[in-house]
Amino acid sequence: MEKMNFESKDIKVENIKKIEEIFPSCITEIKDKDGNFSKAIDFEALKQILSGNLAEGIERYEFTWPGKNESILEANRPIKKTLRPCKEESKNWDITENLYIEGDNLDALKLLQESYLGKVKMIYIDPPYNTGSDFIYDDDFKEDMDDYVENTDQVDEEGNRFFQNTETNGRFHSDWCSMIYPRLILARNLLSEDGVIFISIDDNEHANLKKICDEIFGETNFITILTRKTKTMTGDDGNGMNIQHDYVLIYSKTKNILKLNGDKKSFKDYSNPDNDPNGIWTSGDPSAKSGGPSTYFPIENPFTKQIDYPPKGRYWAFSKDTLNTYINNGRVKFKKTKKANQRGFIFKRYAKFIEDNRMPVNTLEFSDNIYINSEGTDEIKDIFNNNYFSYPKPTSLIKELVKISTVNKETILDFFSGSGTTAHAVMQLNAEDGGNRKFIMVQLPEETNEKSAAYKAVYKNICEIGKERIRRAGDKVLEDNKDKDGIQNLDIGFRVLKVDSTNMKDVYYKPDEYNQGFLDEMVSNIKADRTDLDLLFACLLEWGLPLTKNYVLEEIQGKKIHNYDRGALVACFEENIDEEIVKEMANKEAEIVVFRDSSFKTSADKINVEEIFKELSPDTSIKIM
Known part of the structure; x- marks a missing residue:
C-alpha cells in the first residue's frame, strides 16, 4: 500500500x-x-x-543573461500545489473535455506534466510583449534579487512581485527572459512528437525569444516566422516608421514528422477530355532532379518519330520498364502531330492518385486585413457590447493556426489565454469542419483596473472576462450553426480548475511544538476546507490521469465511492469503512484505488484491505492519502 x-x-x-x-x-x-x-x-x-x-x-x-541558471532550476523544481475543481464556474461540467485553469501558468504547467506529457498537438501563446507597461509574472529567478526588488518598490505588502517592467529597470530584458524560459521548457514536454508551438511577439523581445526557442526546441526544429498585419492606420510611430506588423514564431517538437495542413489543392486545371477511366488529369512534368543511367534514355514518338531526352541536367521520373507500363495504361500518351518546342508525349497526373491533397501554407496569407487587431476588438465588443479587453487577438488568426496544425481530436493549449480567443477559435473551427478538438486554457487572475469598464461591469480579474467570453462565444457558435447536422454534439463547455496550495496539512513540526490538543487536530492530515472532489483531482494529477474524463458517484452502505473513467481510478474518502465496502470496491477491478489514511481504524484494518484486494483484484494498485 x-x-x-x-x-x-x-x-x-x-x-x-x-x-x-x-x-x-x-x-x-x-x-x-x-x-x-x-x-x-x-x-x-x-x-x-x-x-x-x-x-x-x-x-x-551561447546565449545567457543574469538569472538564467536559476530559471532553468525553476523549471525542474517540483511544487506542492494542486488544482481544485470549481463546478459552479464551469459549463457542462459532466460532459465537457475542455479545461480552464486559473492561476500562475508556471505552476499549472508543472501540475500538468504527468497528465498531459506528450499529449498536446498544438500550443499557441501570446505572452507579454515586454512593452514597458504589460504584466510581468511574480517569478523570482535570482536569489540575490530580494533586496533589489524591495528597494525599487516592486513588491506588494505580501512580498509578491507584481509590477510593470519598465525600461528603467536594469533587468528589463533579463526579467522577461527568465519569465518565459522555464515556461517554454515545460511546454515542450507537453507537446506530442508531431506537435507544434506558435508564439506571438513583437520587436521588443523577438530576437531574445528566437534564441531561447533555438535553445529549448533546437535550431533544427525552427519552422519559420510569420509576419502578421496588426493595423491599417498610417500614423507615424515617432521614428518616421509606421509599424503595422508583429510576428508568430513557429517551432516543432520533431521537425521531420511535423506536417502542416495548407488549403486543399484546387483541381480547376484538371479535366478528362479522353474519358480516361482514372478520372480527371492534367499534363505534368515527366522529369526529375536526380536519377541515373536507368532514368536517362531517349523516348521515341511512334507516330511522329520525334525523340525526346530529359531536359539538361535532369532525368526522367521513371525507368524504361515503368515507361512501358505507363504507355500501356495510358498514363503516357503520344501526340499524333509534331509541334515545335514541345515534347512528343503527354505525361498524365491524375487527381485521384495525389496522396497529399494539401497546398503548402502561404506565409504571406497573414498580411490580410482579417488578422488585424481591430478584428479581435470588434469580437469582444460583439460578445460583451463593450470593450473589456485590450489588444485581443482575432479568432481568425488562432483559427487558421489551429486549422493548419491539427486535424480532429487533438488537444490545443494556450497558457497565456487572456480573453479566451483560442477557446473561441477552437469551438468555431470544430463547428465548421465537424472536429472534436479540445482546449486547455491557463490564465493568471490578474486584477482589472478599478477605473476600467470591465471592473465596473463586475469583471474583477482577467479570468472572469475569459470564462464569460467562452460561455457566450460557445452559445453564439451553436446559434450561428444551428442548421448543421450534428451541431448539438459540439463541446462548448469547460471545467474550471484553480491552482491552490496542497490539500495536505503541513505535518513538519519540531517535537517541542506538539501538545495533546495539537495531536487531536492532526487526526486528519487533510485540510478542513477541502472536498472529496478536491481530493479526487489531486489523485488524478498524482497518477497522471487526464482531467476531463467522466466519473460516477456511487453510494455503498451510505459511503460515497468515486469511479473515475470506468475504473481507471476508484476512490473512497470516507472514514470507518468496513469489509463489505472494500469488497465492493475490489470487485470493480480498478487500475488504482485510493483511501484516506483515516479510513482505517487500525493497522490491522489496512492489512485486511490488502488481503481482500490480493484475492479479488490482485492487479489493482492501492494508494492512501
Missing part, C-alpha cells in the same frame, strides 16, 4: 533516467543530509565518454 506525496513531477529525476538509458555507467548514488540515497550523474565519467566534444574552458557560442 503506497502513500501518495502530491508533489508535481520532479523533472530532474526524469532527466537522470534518460541519461541512465544512454550512459548507464555515468550514474552513481549520493546520500543526502538525512542519510537517504538517490541516483545522481557522475559528471567526470560523462566527460570521459564525451571527451573531444566538450565545450568546457573554451570560447563557445
Whole structure:
C-alpha cells in the first residue's frame, strides 16, 4: 500500500533516467543530509565518454543573461500545489473535455506534466510583449534579487512581485527572459512528437525569444516566422516608421514528422477530355532532379518519330520498364502531330492518385486585413457590447493556426489565454469542419483596473472576462450553426480548475511544538476546507490521469465511492469503512484505488484491505492519502 506525496513531477529525476538509458555507467548514488540515497550523474565519467566534444574552458557560442541558471532550476523544481475543481464556474461540467485553469501558468504547467506529457498537438501563446507597461509574472529567478526588488518598490505588502517592467529597470530584458524560459521548457514536454508551438511577439523581445526557442526546441526544429498585419492606420510611430506588423514564431517538437495542413489543392486545371477511366488529369512534368543511367534514355514518338531526352541536367521520373507500363495504361500518351518546342508525349497526373491533397501554407496569407487587431476588438465588443479587453487577438488568426496544425481530436493549449480567443477559435473551427478538438486554457487572475469598464461591469480579474467570453462565444457558435447536422454534439463547455496550495496539512513540526490538543487536530492530515472532489483531482494529477474524463458517484452502505473513467481510478474518502465496502470496491477491478489514511481504524484494518484486494483484484494498485 503506497502513500501518495502530491508533489508535481520532479523533472530532474526524469532527466537522470534518460541519461541512465544512454550512459548507464555515468550514474552513481549520493546520500543526502538525512542519510537517504538517490541516483545522481557522475559528471567526470560523462566527460570521459564525451571527451573531444566538450565545450568546457573554451570560447563557445551561447546565449545567457543574469538569472538564467536559476530559471532553468525553476523549471525542474517540483511544487506542492494542486488544482481544485470549481463546478459552479464551469459549463457542462459532466460532459465537457475542455479545461480552464486559473492561476500562475508556471505552476499549472508543472501540475500538468504527468497528465498531459506528450499529449498536446498544438500550443499557441501570446505572452507579454515586454512593452514597458504589460504584466510581468511574480517569478523570482535570482536569489540575490530580494533586496533589489524591495528597494525599487516592486513588491506588494505580501512580498509578491507584481509590477510593470519598465525600461528603467536594469533587468528589463533579463526579467522577461527568465519569465518565459522555464515556461517554454515545460511546454515542450507537453507537446506530442508531431506537435507544434506558435508564439506571438513583437520587436521588443523577438530576437531574445528566437534564441531561447533555438535553445529549448533546437535550431533544427525552427519552422519559420510569420509576419502578421496588426493595423491599417498610417500614423507615424515617432521614428518616421509606421509599424503595422508583429510576428508568430513557429517551432516543432520533431521537425521531420511535423506536417502542416495548407488549403486543399484546387483541381480547376484538371479535366478528362479522353474519358480516361482514372478520372480527371492534367499534363505534368515527366522529369526529375536526380536519377541515373536507368532514368536517362531517349523516348521515341511512334507516330511522329520525334525523340525526346530529359531536359539538361535532369532525368526522367521513371525507368524504361515503368515507361512501358505507363504507355500501356495510358498514363503516357503520344501526340499524333509534331509541334515545335514541345515534347512528343503527354505525361498524365491524375487527381485521384495525389496522396497529399494539401497546398503548402502561404506565409504571406497573414498580411490580410482579417488578422488585424481591430478584428479581435470588434469580437469582444460583439460578445460583451463593450470593450473589456485590450489588444485581443482575432479568432481568425488562432483559427487558421489551429486549422493548419491539427486535424480532429487533438488537444490545443494556450497558457497565456487572456480573453479566451483560442477557446473561441477552437469551438468555431470544430463547428465548421465537424472536429472534436479540445482546449486547455491557463490564465493568471490578474486584477482589472478599478477605473476600467470591465471592473465596473463586475469583471474583477482577467479570468472572469475569459470564462464569460467562452460561455457566450460557445452559445453564439451553436446559434450561428444551428442548421448543421450534428451541431448539438459540439463541446462548448469547460471545467474550471484553480491552482491552490496542497490539500495536505503541513505535518513538519519540531517535537517541542506538539501538545495533546495539537495531536487531536492532526487526526486528519487533510485540510478542513477541502472536498472529496478536491481530493479526487489531486489523485488524478498524482497518477497522471487526464482531467476531463467522466466519473460516477456511487453510494455503498451510505459511503460515497468515486469511479473515475470506468475504473481507471476508484476512490473512497470516507472514514470507518468496513469489509463489505472494500469488497465492493475490489470487485470493480480498478487500475488504482485510493483511501484516506483515516479510513482505517487500525493497522490491522489496512492489512485486511490488502488481503481482500490480493484475492479479488490482485492487479489493482492501492494508494492512501
